[in-house]
Amino acid sequence: MTGTDPLHCPGSSTTHWTTDNVGEAMPGVASPLGWSIWESGSDPANREMFFRIGILTRAERDCGGPITEPVIRIFLGRIAMCMEWLGTVGDRMPGTTGPDAITGVLGRVPDTMTFTPTRRRYPIIAAKMPIAARRAIREMRALSEPTKEWWKRSVSAVATADEATARATLIDGATRYRHLVTQQGLVLFAATTPVTHALTVLVARAGVGDLGTLSGTGGAEMRIVEDLWRASRGEIGIDEVVAEHGYHGPLEGEVASRVWREDPEPLRRMVVAYAERGDDEDPIAHNAQLRAQLPQMQREVIRALPRTHRAAARAILTLATRTLPMRGVGKAAFVQSLDVTRAAARRLGRLYSDAGRLDDPEDIFYLTLAELRSGLPSDARDLVATRRGRREDYRRIRLPHSWRGTPDPVDADTCRAAIGDVISGVAASGGQVEGTVRIVTDPSFAEVEPGEILVSHTTDPSWASIMFVSAALVVDIGGIVSHAAVVARELGIPAVVNTRHGTELLRDGDRVRVDGAAGTVELLERVSMPVG
Missing domain, CATH: 3.50.30.10 (Phosphohistidine domain)
Incomplete structure (x- = not known):
């Protein structure tokens, strides 16, 4: 944080950063409240995740190195990932290297980056990672339904809550976010990512099989498509879609955005678009067809491999159908926790606005979680005015995809592709x-x-x-x-x-x-x- 600006927190002049990949979760210029929730949970969650997998020691988990920088920082309103963290993971993980990890994100390795490859953690990772993967999937399955029910209760109750209850709900949502993003990270890093890579290699070696079919069906995101299809056929109402999926919406990782629970109009438009599709495009029938094709496709992959490779292939195929549909489950859970913080913040904003302490209910998003823990800051109006102006300035700035130290804005004029490019x-x-x-x-x-x-x-x-x-x-x-x-x-x-x-x-x-x-x-x- 620079003075009263929570959206610009430059770090070491020698550290490398990138907005690639992290932008999927939090694109654009963050709000001060949104960033403060991400900041409070993401670095501890990542350190805990890497410790449970075996990449970090206990001391390193507790901020004792190898990198004192957080996993993510914010620069001119954009969230960026520390590439030294990614390089350390590659240096210590079996089957990859630090340069490979960086190249996978950037497509190149900056000349100024250094690496410290080591195999010392290999035995620890080999012992801890499978346990962490199984436990994370088990815990996420156990957490999924209770978290959804908590989300439904909380967003309903906080709509009429008093100030103290709304503040407690805001803090509860942020606390749960930290735990849920840890679990999602473990599922993604210890289970779905390595299994996806193993399955991709297996399909390439066999020369047969479809990655989508072999990955299993029934993912959390596909349930949105299926329910919209049912709504387009009159089987369920739009209210039922909102009740199940209302925590999703445009820019859902940003708590200042408006999700479907608050504005279902995008869903209504999609139902109209789906209604124009023919019955032969039914996504529910498509998924049923994929499930029916799966056993035969698995057998074809096995038959295409040498006998000595078949046992390992069977294990990968089984793991794929069990673990890969879990990818969206953890994401849904932590997005639900963010939506609870969103609902609580909007309630606080309304209460403060009605009391004449804020000019607009949406001003609440220009304050941070730390500032709201004990009530509204006495200088809230000044903070909001300053930060709103800065955020608008940041929206007019374009950053490079990667940089060292603090980024310099780049020219917004871009080239265009030519025919044949x-x-x-x-x-x-x-x-x-x-x-x-x-x-x-x-x-x-x-x-x-x-x-x-x-x-x-x-x-x-x-x-x-x-x-x-x-x-x-x-x-x-x-x-x-x-x-x-x-x-x-x-x-x-x-x-x-x-x-x-x-x-x-x-x-x-x-x-x-x-x-x-x-x-x-x-x-x-x-x-x-x-x-x-």
């Missing part, structure tokens, strides 16, 4: 399709037409609803286990992620060819720009 990324979901580009940077969803190719900087679970009507997906950030990749595979649409600059190089109306297996997007025809 190929934009490369990570192959996330197979298939090839040609279509018209639709750039979506603000997920209002109103302007997307069925069959267009959705190009975005990032996605969150609420985007599953719009991905269903898209022909393909192109995303600036993410990997093969990112939300966009997982949902695209379940939907069976091509996807290329981690293009880094797709939203800058392409324009609405451009015609492109997306090859999800090759990880490429080829510009076929540039849309004509109006003259004058």
